[in-house]
Amino acid sequence: MPKSAADIARNEKLRQRLRFYEDLGLAPFYRDRNASSSQSTQSPPPPSAAVASPQPIEEALLPKSTPKLVPALPIDTPTKPVVSLPSSGPSLFDSATKLSSETLLQIRDDLGECTRCKLHSTRHTIVFGDGSRKARLVFVGEGPGADEDAQGLPFVGRAGKLLTQMIEAMGLERRDVYICNVVKCRPPGNRQPEPDEVAACSPFLFRQLDSIEPKVIVCLGATAFQTLLQTNRSISHYRGQWLDYRGYKMLPTYHPAYLLRNPAAKADVWKDLQKVMAELGLEVKKKAK
């Protein structure tokens, strides 16, 4: 019996999601719809893909040969918040109760084939995140572009290649860090995500950060900075400064896409990354090109 277009599309989505799990190093895994529905902490759409058993997932997600970062060096940087959160009004964090026992896979499973905002209608692939679940350094960008939408991985286009070079210049590899975005679906035409889209998607980012509990968060660009600090202030006043995001050390810097348009700003970003390296106890070996 010939397959319908809907069946083909569903199979393609499943195939892409399975590839996502494989990219995380999950194999083998199995499908358990009942377990999936009982684990959900929000009200997700019916799960449509595989759910792995907790123990094998934990083991499979361990980086295979990730070098250990040396202990952090003391640095002379402010640890108090520079930007205050609003004192009134609903907070996006209200929907992001700290659940550090959540695994990234559980959060991804809760996200499901998400239709929580209008970006779902134009995306090809949800771009959840990529890297080590035990990363001490997390990069947060704005949202997927065309390449990311096609491949299901964050920062794989031109800007992504530049980010990879920056990571390697720090003496790390991509698998040592975790990379994700404020919104998980590509905004049409690479426009900025709109407030309702950020509000719908960012709780998953907050949960990812709580799951990883990194030592340092680097915000790439204004959207990540403004979302984490819930502020409308310009990133330009705070770029390169240590800020506090709910107890995590956070440093905003320019987005790699901005650096592609303004190569002269690479020097500023490299200075920012050197601060991060000092915080992580990484030796400065070479300069970014």
Ligand code: SF4
């Ligand atoms: S951007 Fe986030 S909230 Fe919106 S549909 Fe995609 S995954 Fe869901």
